[in-house]
Amino acid sequence: MNQLAGLLGLYDRPWQAYALCAQVGPGPFYPEKGENATDAKRICAACPVQPDCLDWALATREPHGIWGGTSERERRKLTTHHDTAKDSA
């Protein structure tokens, strides 16, 4: 169904048609503060569109949830590192 929806252009982001998280629901990807995100990260590690997802999350500075196998905090570190490297170039 996800892939059909992707082919029909029903997703804003075409790679979402192949997202494994769409098969399990959002629960594990939005852990409460202090909760473990291991299940979500394990799913992301097997997801065929993980690089696209992470690129999107970094580019949009997605502030919530697990995207591309990273938490909000991990993405903030990656973005800060990228911004710092860009400023010093």
Ligand code: SF4
């Ligand atoms: S990498 Fe994770 S959050 Fe991104 S589409 Fe795949 S399963 Fe979903």
